[in-house]
Amino acid sequence: MSDSAPLAGRSLAQVLAQSPLDPLETRILLGHALGLSRVQLITRADRLLDAGEAARLQQLFARRLAGEPVAYLTGEREFYGLDFKVTPAVLIPRPDTELLVELVCARLPRGGSVLDLGTGSGAIAVAIAHARPDAQVSALDASAAALDVARFNAARHDVRVDFLQSDWYAGLASQRYSMIVANPPYIVAGDSHLSQGDLRFEPVDALTDHADGLSALRAIVAGAPGFLAEGGWLLMEHGYDQAAPVRALLQGWSQVESWRDLAGIERVTGATRRV
Numbered sequence: 001m002s003d004s005a006p007l008a009g010r011s012l013a014q015v016l017a018q019s020p021l022d023p024l025e026t027r028i029l030l031g032h033a034l035g036l037s038r039v040q041l042i043t044r045a046d047r048l049l050d051a052g053e054a055a056r057l058q059q060l061f062a063r064r065l066a067g068e069p070v071a072y073l074t075g076e077r078e079f080y081g082l083d084f085k086v087t088p089a090v091l092i093p094r095p096d097t098e099l100l101v102e103l104v105c106a107r108l109p110r111g112g113s114v115l116d117l118g119t120g121s122g123a124i125a126v127a128i129a130h131a132r133p134d135a136q137v138s139a140l141d142a143s144a145a146a147l148d149v150a151r152f153n154a155a156r157h158d159v160r161v162d163f164l165q166s167d168w169y170a171g172l173a174s175q176r177y178s179m180i181v182a183n184p185p186y187i188v189a190g191d192s193h194l195s196q197g198d199l200r201f202e203p204v205d206a207l208t209d210h211a212d213g214l215s216a217l218r219a220i221v222a223g224a225p226g227f228l229a230e231g232g233w234l235l236m237e238h239g240y241d242q243a244a245p246v247r248a249l250l251q252g253w254s255q256v257e258s259w260r261d262l263a264g265i266e267r268v269t270g271a272t273r274r275v
């Protein structure tokens with residue numbers, strides 16, 4: 001199927017067989033354009049596309065071929081078993097980040113409080129609040145547009161999260177949390193990945209600190225003792241080669257540890273603090 005070939009009058013099965021995109025992405029975009037579930041795409045494989053559907057799908061295929069992430073085309077991404085709204089104002093949640101949610105849920109005391117720094121879509125905060133209804137979850141972001149998305153996601157999943165617009169800890173009232181978590185921008189300025197694939201379309205300030213990749217992590221560690229409860233955990237996601245430098249930032253903390261993601265890469269580092 002060439003980019004300009006008309007899709008009208010073709011069956012779903014034909015579109016799937018002839019798509020220029022990979023089969024999974026084709027199914028996601030087809031389901032989105034036609035309002036059909038994954039099961040319906042199979043059970044109605046003989047259904048023909050009308051002109052409007054064909055035009056919508058053609059447009060989505062063209063945008064995807066030009067590099068736009070599938071999640072921005074559909075406005076949706078699943079994370080920790082929940083569907084999240086995403087827009088180009090927020091980073092697309094990654095499966096690797098589910099590790100952070102698991103670590104929080106395993107360590108959070110009953111009725112404990114969690115602060116999520118740089119919440120973006122709210123994926124981490126909402127997933128924690130959903131998995132742990134006993135928790136008090138707060139989340140902040142410097143971006144008002146991101147907070148709009150995060151608030152939508154909290155409402156969508158019917159969880160209470162207290163949101164705040166703030167540059168890291170700057171806008172917080174004096175308060176202490178049982179845990180502080182963050183998936184901050186940690187890609188080094190000028191890293192070639194920033195100009196490749198999906199990352200080209202994501203908010204650059206959510207990806208890179210425009211410096212050595214550690215400046216956001218450094219600020220988060222430096223401020224944490226002022227906002228952590230006695231013995232509370234700080235848990236941070238970081239890049240594939242940053243576990244050792246992040247552990248070094250945690251000098252003077254207790255129980256310093258790094259955990260591997262599904263790909264076997266040290267992806268989260270944390271520690272506890274006497275205050």
Ligand code: GLN
Pocket residue numbers: 094183184185186187199206207208
């Ligand atoms: N894990 C993301 C990536 O490498 C980066 C996310 C981040 O900077 N927090 O694509």
